[in-house]
Amino acid sequence: MIEKREFYIDGAWVAPEQSNDCDVIDPATEEVCAVISLGTKADVDKAVAAARAAFPGWAATPLEVRIALLEKLDAVMKRRMNELGEAISLEMGAPIDFAINDQAATGPWHMAGFLQAAKNFEWEEPFAEGQVIVREPIGVCGLITPWNWPVNQITLKVIPALLTGCTCVLKPSEIAPLSAILFAEFVDEAGFPKGVFNLVNGDGAGVGEAMSHHPGIDMMSFTGSTRAGALVSKGAADTVKRVTLELGGKSPNIIFADADLSKVVRRGVNHCMENTGQSCNAPTRMLVERTVYDDVVGLAKDAAEAVKVGDPRESGRHIGPLVSQAQFNKVQGLIETAIAEGARLVTGGMGRPDGMNRGYFVRPTVFADVNNQMTIAREEVFGPVLVMIPFEDEDEAVEIANDTPYGLAAYLSTGDAEKG
Numbered sequence: 261m262i263e264k265r266e267f268y269i270d271g272a273w274v275a276p277e278q279s280n281d282c283d284v285i286d287p288a289t290e291e292v293c294a295v296i297s298l299g300t301k302a303d304v305d306k307a308v309a310a311a312r313a314a315f316p317g318w319a320a321t322p323l324e325v326r327i328a329l330l331e332k333l334d335a336v337m338k339r340r341m342n343e344l345g346e347a348i349s350l351e352m353g354a355p356i357d358f359a360i361n362d363q364a365a366t367g368p369w370h371m372a373g374f375l376q377a378a379k380n381f382e383w384e385e386p387f388a389e390g391q392v393i394v395r396e397p398i399g400v401c402g403l404i405t406p407w408n409w410p411v412n413q414i415t416l417k418v419i420p421a422l423l424t425g426c427t428c429v430l431k432p433s434e435i436a437p438l439s440a441i442l443f444a445e446f447v448d449e450a451g452f453p454k455g456v457f458n459l460v461n462g463d464g465a466g467v468g469e470a471m472s473h474h475p476g477i478d479m480m481s482f483t484g485s486t487r488a489g490a491l492v493s494k495g496a497a498d499t500v501k502r503v504t505l506e507l508g509g510k511s512p513n514i515i516f517a518d519a520d521l522s523k524v525v526r527r528g529v530n531h532c533m534e535n536t537g538q539s540c541n542a543p544t545r546m547l548v549e550r551t552v553y554d555d556v557v558g559l560a561k562d563a564a565e566a567v568k569v570g571d572p573r574e575s576g577r578h579i580g581p582l583v584s585q586a587q588f589n590k591v592q593g594l595i596e597t598a599i600a601e602g603a604r605l606v607t608g609g610m611g612r613p614d615g616m617n618r619g620y621f622v623r624p625t626v627f628a629d630v631n632n633q634m635t636i637a638r639e640e641v642f643g644p645v646l647v648m649i650p651f652e653d654e655d656e657a658v659e660i661a662n663d664t665p666y667g668l669a670a671y672l673s674t675g676d677a678e679k680g
């Protein structure tokens with residue numbers, strides 16, 4: 261059993277102010293695989309104090325020195341990539357190859373992009389005569405991340421914060437905290453000055469809310485559900501923090517009759533089901549030109565049935581379980597509602613795949629004859645569930661695509677670039 265009860269604050273691993281154990285569940289077995297602590301406002305206060313104290317020194321540290329430390333962090337991350345992937349696989353059920361090569365690999369991938377950007381960035385820019393725009397670090401950043409792409413989200417927030425001279429407090433998802441704890445170990449090994457990076461584990465109501473409201477935090481960067489994002493904005497309002505939010509999606513994938521259908525349908529289905537459907541940018545609404553609709557439904561059925569569900573510890577391109585019992589229940593409920601509202605079940609459906617009797621595994625599912633007002637077309641499922649909606653012409657395709665409370669991603673396939 262992994263026991264990781266401490267937080268990383270002011271360059272050291274410290275016990276929580278109050279002990280409050282939280283089990284981490286392996287979604288493939290439904291068994292406890294690790295224990296962490298849920299922090300409180302007192303832990304947040306300590307972490308923010310450390311980040312505040314470190315800020316002036318870090319902000320004044322020359323860019324080359326900051327870049328050199330991030331390059332060290334990059335080297336540690338690359339060396340310990342398998343460990344990172346194993347942690348992700350355990351905490352959120354991503355199959356091991358995907359966890360290492362797609363999930364953990366986002367760390368060095370984002371690092372490369374940000375390092376390049378930092379080297380080419382115009383930190384100072386001439387403005388009018390005798391004037392110059394100077395870009396300065398904003399201060400202490402509060403970073404809150406979700407469980408579905410844990411390292412992706414952490415590196416997307418921590419790296420630019422540190423590169424620009426900000427200090428930070430990270431609160432990863434309490435459901436998938438193990439990769440974040442490893443990341444903190446990497447930061448420690450790279451040798452950053454104390455207080456520059458701090459990690460406090462906890463839930464949204466405890467640590468998350470304490471961060472949003474904290475007067476010592478200058479900016480909040482949040483990725484997660486719309487519900488929690490709205491709460492972060494409200495919490496940050498009293499202290500007039502800058503807030504950035506990346507929230508959910510119900511992204512359309514428009515397929516015109518002139519596209520290379522077998523290729524784009526397979527790609528669309530795989531992208532929807534990848535990571536067991538737990539990606540904010542998943543193309544979950546396939547909008548199909550009416551003249552080829554029946555053929556495309558058949559292609560999507562074949563593609564979904566080719567998606568294998570399996571043990572996350574095994575090598576291969578299968579998909580794993582959903583992250584939690586709560587997600588499993590939510591996905592089952594949405595499938596049930598889709599059937600009740602009259603969507604046509606093409607493949608998949610309720611329950612676990614055949615032969616599986618434990619773990620939060622679900623069936624890759626496709627619904628046809630969906631209209632855009634059905635619950636299954638409006639709500640983010642966050643599971644391997646595709647809905648297929650026919651359209652008559654371009655105008656109708658665009659209208660359906662935009663008719664969503666979300667606005668994250670959108671995809672389109674046509675053989676005619678002009679039309680695209």
Ligand code: NAD
Nearest residue numbers: 405406407432433464468469484485488491506507508540
């Ligand atoms: P979630 O909102 O439940 O949790 C995300 C994080 O917010 C967690 O760390 C959680 O502890 C914290 N949190 C919860 N309530 C909070 C509160 N009141 N104040 C502050 N923090 C709080 O979401 P989740 O279930 O972990 O992740 C899935 C959601 O994230 C999906 O909706 C998905 O689309 C979205 N997501 C979006 C992106 C993107 O880039 N747009 C990327 C990944 C995930």
